[in-house]
Amino acid sequence: MxxxxxxxxxxxxxxxxxxxxxxxxxxxxxxxxxxxxxxxxxxxQMQRIFNLFPMVSFSIILMASWEIALGASVISIFNGGVAGTLYIYIVCWIGFLAVYSSMAEMGEQQGTDFWRSIPLGIPNCHEMPASNHAKTKQVSEFAPQQYQKILSYFVGWLSTLGWQIAVISTAFQAGVQIQGLLVLNYPDYVFERWHGTLLVIAVVSFGCLFNVFLAKQLPFMEVLFLIFHICGFFCVLIPLLVLGKKSPSKEVWTMFFDGGWDNQGVSTLVGILFGVIPLLGADAAAHMAEELTDASYTLPRAMMYSTLANGGLGLAMMIAYCYVVGDFLKGTLAYSTPTGFGYIQVFFNVTGSHAGASAMCAVVIIVIIFCSTTMMATTSRQLFAFARDRGMPFSSWLAHVNPRFQLPINAIVFSFFFSALLSLINIGSTVAFNIINSVGTVALMLSYMICISCLLWRKLTKQPLLPSKYPPGQGWFGIATNVFALCFLPIVFIFSFFPPYPEPALTLPWMNFAVVIFGNIG
Incomplete structure (x- = not known):
């Protein structure tokens, strides 16, 4: 029957x-x-509640490029100067357009998450039907057949590591920036690391609760925060341009700073993480693919539209910011501030008002908090997907979809506890915590390199590909884009392991041990 x-x-x-x-x-x-x-x-197993505009909003808020760039600018200001800050951002924007175009091409051909349908070849793994293996293959299946399983597993773990760390990294920025505001408004406040850690846990707690009980409102809230993100951009940009004391254009566009490397080019490249961090995350749409209507069409466009929009907003903000940040060589740089964040001091210098600076900073912090919430959504889906393919310990528990909420509640809860526990490292050492953040970045860079390399190999060897609805990925332009992405990513990967200062300024606490930690994890 x-x-x-x-x-x-x-x-x-x-x-x-x-x-x-x-x-x-x-x-x-x-x-x-x-x-x-x-x-x-x-x-x-989950409802498709997103369409194109909410998903573009989702990706834009998850990236929060102009807000994140303000906080991250300290990385490049001391390695490259204001000119290096602007040029390295432009280079990274172009580089990530190539990276996400390549990833969008893969996502379009799959119509689902990059790592969701990979036969991992580990015990109890649910293999895809044989007929699916006979034709075009997905994700790591772009790779040579003998390497498909190992690359699947490796890329899955890299992605899981990178996205789990990304949640806590974003929450950490929100938490310590709140502390910076406290310092600005209450000079007697003592900047304690455990205060920041509690604020970080509060941010990830909000993200967890929202993603469990208000998940169906996520598309609406993403659009709402997109409006706030854009309006907030002008609320910050206009005071900087109107009230700020601007440096001459020649200084802004030609004043590089060597942080001690005896080479301005090397110093500027050491600051490349400034350009990377605000532009990470456009591929988050891929992890939400099973909640996205007409995913094969919508997914690549959401990735590219968000990268174009956020990159443009970020560049405009950083141009305005670099005009008012102050002159390094004359000792007036705003980064000499007890708040810990140069942009907070810049806002105060520009407005001359605690209330005005606090309002401008609040816009930045509010968006970063919701950025962390959005990031928890995509991170939990990525974890769920990898667990569903038996790539994680306790896979059956992590891959469970709650029938009442139609959500991977267990994966969301795990992401919360992982972030909360990881934030405790900050109590002992902020430097150690920042090293963990670097590990997350290089994990994502390596996962991108492997995926795009497999796609390029398939094109160059004329292996069959699915019919494509994504024109930029076709023909010689698509190949050139893939090649450019693979030239850009290794540079980011290598310089992510560099310490912020060379010898003799380099001391043990400022050593970047990310390469040791990443090597051991690998």
Missing amino acids: EKPLSTTNAPTVVELISHGEAVVTDKVGTEADIHDMLRMGKVQ
Whole structure:
């Protein structure tokens, strides 16, 4: 007897297909979405509540480029100067356009998450149907057949590590910037690391609760915060341009600073993380693919639109900021501040008002808090997907989808506890905590390199690819984009291991031990 459709839960793709009812619903999406999930050998378990505009908003808020750039600018100001800050940002923006274009091409051909349908070849792993292996293969299946399983597993772990650390890294920025505001307004306040850690835990707690109980409101809230993100941009930019004392253009665009490396070019490259951190995260849309309607069409466009929009906003903000930040060589640099954040001092210098500076800083901090919340959403989905393919310990628990919420609650809770525990490192040493953040960045860079290398190999060896709806990925332009991305990423990867200062200024606490930690994890 034919099994009836479930009346308690929304029907799955398999149920719909078996009854000849493969139609568009809130859960399964379009016919293309159904086809993609079947081709991957996966069952739809979550509702597709996002479409293009909310997903673009999701990616833009997760990146929060102009807000993150303000806090991260200290990295490049002391390694490259104001001119180095601007040029390195432009280079990174162009580089990430190539990276995300390549990743968008892969996502478009899959219609699902890069790491969601990979046969890992480890015990109890659910292999994809044989028919799916016979034709075009997904993600690491762009790789040579003999390396597919090992690369799948390696890239899955790199992605998991990178995104889990990204949540705590963003929450940490929000927490310590709140402390910076306290210092600005209350000079007697003592900047304690454990205060910052408690604020970090508060931020990730908010993210966890929101992603459990208000997840269905996420598309609406992302659009709402996009409006806030754009309005806040002008609320910060206009006072900087109107009230700030601006440096001459010649100084802004030609004044490089050597942080002690005896080479301005090397010093500027050491500051490359400033340009990387604000532009990370456009590929987050891929991890939300099973909650995205018409994913194969929407996914690449969401990635590229968010990179273009955020990159442009970030560049405009940093140009204005570099005009008012102060002159290094004359000792008026705003980074000599007890707040710990140069941009907070710049806002105060520009406005001459504690209230005005606090309002401008509040815009930045509020967006970063919701950025952390958005990041927890994509991080938990990535963890769920990797666990579903038996790539994690306790995979069955992590891959469980709560039938009431239709969400991977266990993966969300794990991400919260991982972040909360990791934040405790800051109590002992902020330097050690920052090293962990560097490990997350290089993990993501390496995962991008492997994925794009596999895609390029498939093109150059003329292996079959799925029909593409993404024109920039086709022909010689697509190959050139992939090559450029693979030239850019190794530079970021290498300089992510550099310490902020060379000898003799370099002391043990400022050593970058990320290479040791990353090597041991690998």
